[in-house]
Amino acid sequence: MSEHPETDIAANLDLVRGTIARAAAAAGRDPASVTLVAVAKTHGADAVARALAAGQRVFGENRVQEAKAKFPDLRAARPDLELHLIGPLQTNKVKDAVALFDVIQTLDRPKLAKALAEEIGRSGRRPRLCIQVNTGAEPQKAGIPPADLPAFLGFCRDECGLAVEGLMCIPPQDEEPALHFALLADLAKRHGLPVVSMGMSGDFETAVRFGATHVRVGTAIFGARPPLPT
C-alpha cells in the first residue's frame, strides 16, 4: 500500500465534484443523479479515512482481498459507507464478496451469476448487481458482448432469480470513449435498467454528459498508483 501524504484528497474531491456538477448541469441533468465512486485500490485505509472526513461515502475496490483487509474497520466506524466491487470476481471469492460489498458491478458470466444467486440465497445478503458489458467486444476483456446482453439478462432474472439494476463498462483504451458511453446508456435504457456505471479519471466528464449515474474515479482523487506488479 503506498501512501501519498502530499495528495490533497479533500481538494481533489472538491474539484471532481465540481466537474461532475458542471457536466451534469450542461447536459440538463440533476447533479445529484450522479454518484461519485471513489476508487481506492492500492491506496491505504488512511487515504480512505481522509476521503471520509471530506464527506465522501461511496468507494470502489477492484480486488476482494484488498477490500477485505481495508474496509471492515472503516465501515464499523461509518455504517453509511457504501462499497462497490469494480474488478473481476472469481467464483471462489463470491462468499467474501457478498459479505463485503454493497454493489457488485462486474457480473460478467453465467457461472458467476449462479454462484452469486446461491450465496445470496444462503447468506440472505443482497448486494445490488450490475452487468459488465464489453462494449468494444475486445477478446481479452471481461464483460458480456452487447449482442449477448438480452439473453444474459434473461438468464440472470429467470434462471437465477437475480435482480440486475444496471450496466457498467470500461471502454477500449485507444478508442473514443463517448461512443462506448452512448452505447452503454442506450442498452441500459432499452432494458429499463436505472444504473449506468461509466467514466474514470480521464473521461468522467464525458460519461456524465452521456448519462452516467455512477462514475468511478481513482487517480484524480487519490493521486497516481504504483505500477501493477507483473
Ligand SMILES: *Cc1c(COP(=O)(O)O)cnc(C)c1O
Ligand atoms: C482503477 C479503476 C478505475 C479508476 O481509474 P482512474 O483512472 O484511476 O480513475 C475505474 N474503474 C475500474 C474498473 C478500475 O479498475
